[in-house]
Structure formats: structure tokens, C-alpha cells
Amino acid sequence: MKKLxxxxxxxxxxxxxxGVLAAEYLRLVWLTNRFSFxxxxxxxxxxxxxxxxxxxxxxxxxxxxxxxxxxTHRAKVLISRHRDGEFNAIAAERLGIETIRGSGDHGGxxxxxxxxxxxxxxxxxxxxxxxxASTADVPKRSRVAGLGIIMLARESGRPIVPFAMVxxxxxxxxxxxxxxxxxxxxxxxxxxxxxxxxxxxxxxxTMEKCRLQLETYLNEAARRAYAMVGRPEAGID
Numbered sequence: 001m002k003k004l005x006x007x008x009x010x011x012x013x014x015x016x017x018x019g020v021l022a023a024e025y026l027r028l029v030w031l032t033n034r035f036s037f038x039x040x041x042x043x044x045x046x047x048x049x050x051x052x053x054x055x056x057x058x059x060x061x062x063x064x065x066x067x068x069x070x071x072t073h074r075a076k077v078l079i080s081r082h083r084d085g086e087f088n089a090i091a092a093e094r095l096g097i098e099t100i101r102g103s104g105d106h107g108g109x110x111x112x113x114x115x116x117x118x119x120x121x122x123x124x125x126x127x128x129x130x131x132x133a134s135t136a137d138v139p140k141r142s143r144v145a146g147l148g149i150i151m152l153a154r155e156s157g158r159p160i161v162p163f164a165m166v167x168x169x170x171x172x173x174x175x176x177x178x179x180x181x182x183x184x185x186x187x188x189x190x191x192x193x194x195x196x197x198x199x200x201x202x203x204x205x206t207m208e209k210c211r212l213q214l215e216t217y218l219n220e221a222a223r224r225a226y227a228m229v230g231r232p233e234a235g236i237d
Contacts, residue, residue: 019090026091026182030066033167033188036228042192043069046161049195051126053160054133055149057218057236058142059177061088063165064133065095067190076100076125078118078134100125100132119152126156136162136214142177143236145215150198150207159195162214164221168229189228193217 039045046052051074056064068075076098079089089099102118122132138146153160169186173179182188196214199206223235 015086018087023091023094029182029184032184033186035188038191051129051131053158055136055160055162058135058137059179065097075131123156126158145211150210153198154202161195162217163192164225165190166225187229189225191221191225193221
């Protein structure tokens with residue numbers, strides 16, 4: 001029975017249907033929540049510095065395609081090759097975000113699941129003027145920023161912009177990344193924090209300092225965002 005279910009979920013038509021439905025549901029969520037931005041001029045501040053590396057936590061990723069608000073915002077997002085990643089990729093592409101398939105940092109082992117190829121594609125995308133979005137935490141280690149995104153910033157010379165997108169109404173799953181399913185008809189918030197700049201000659205000590213800074217900024221962005229929608233208790237501890 002498990003094999004049958006697995007095969008059904010792997011079928012292209014099921015993946016396509018789930019991805020499309022997910023995209024349209026997220027569009028409903030975006031349109032029916034009243035979003036506020038902090039700082040209010042966040043786009044005016046960020047646009048002159050594009051391309052940028054946008055960082056967010058695992059489990060808070062569903063609404064991130066809507067960070068792109070103009071046709072001139074060229075963006076690609078890193079999505080894993082896992083079956084769940086296929087649904088996410090279809091949804092992201094339907095919402096106008098190009099995808100790079102592969103895994104990010106696994107404690108530095110970029111050779112896993114197409115990690116090396118994905119890293120090269122992200123560097124190339126930034127060179128071509130695309131913004132690149134990626135989760136910052138290491139898979140299976142929630143809210144712990146990995147070195148992968150720090151290495152990307154060092155290699156590309158581009159700033160990392162930590163941000164959070166939340167809604168007042170949501171369901172939070174009890175899994176490793178605390179997956180948050182945003183719900184419609186509430187309030188929303190997008191918060192940004194100062195960019196993390198990684199020098200291109202950064203040594204191991206400097207990269208670790210940048211990693212910890214990114215971790216702190218992402219937690220701050222999430223706390224501020226949940227406070228803005230009246231749900232401070234939902235902020236990251």
C-alpha cells in the first residue's frame with residue numbers, strides 16, 4: 001500500500017495538480033491578508049542593490065514568491081529535488097519564480113543531492129542579475145543557519161537580505177522545520193533586517209561570525225513580523 005501511495009505521489013499529473021492547487025491557494029492567502037511592511041520603504045531600500053540573496057527560515061517559505069512585486073524583479077529560488085520539492089517547484093513557477101533544483105548546505109557537504117551544481121547555478125544567476133532566494137537553515141536543524149548561503153555570498157560578492165513573511169492566521173505543524181501553513185482572511189507582515197555582507201576574502205572565523213549574524217537577524221525578522229500581526233507568542237524563541 002505504501003508503495004502504491006508513493007508511486008501515485010510521484011506521478012507527474014499528481015505533482016502538477018498539487019503544485020497548481022497550492023499556487024492558487026497561496027495566491028488567495030496573499031490577496032485576502034492585509035500586509036504591512038517594516039521598514040515601510042523596504043523595496044525602495046533594496047532595489048538599488050539588486051541582485052540580492054534573500055534568506056528565510058525553512059517552514060516559513062510558502063509566501064516567499066510574493067516578495068516579487070514587479071515584473072522587473074527577476075528571481076530564482078533554490079528548491080530541493082525531494083518529492084515535496086517538486087510540488088514546491090511547480091507552485092513557485094506558476095507564481096512567476098524560476099527555480100534552481102538541488103540541495104543547499106548539509107554541514108558543508110555540497111556534493112549531496114546535486115548541491116555542487118545548484119551552488120554553481122546560484123552564482124551564475126546572481127552574475128546574470130537574478131535575485132536568488134534560499135532557506136538559510138541546514139536541513140533537519142531548524143533555525144540554525146548553515147554556511148551554504150554564507151559561501152554563496154562570499155563567492156558572488158552579493159549581500160544577503162534576511163526577511164520574514166507571516167500571517168496572523170496559520171497552522172503550525174509539529175515537524176522539524178515547524179512548517180507554517182498560512183491561512184486567508186487575516187493580517188500579514190513582511191519584515192526585513194540589515195543586510196549581511198560577507199567579504200570575498202573571508203576566512204573561516206569571519207564566515208562563522210556572518211553565519212551567526214544571519215541567524216540573529218532572521219530570528220529578529222520573525223519576531224518583529226509576528227508582533228506586527230498581533231501574534232508575538234508565535235515568534236521564534
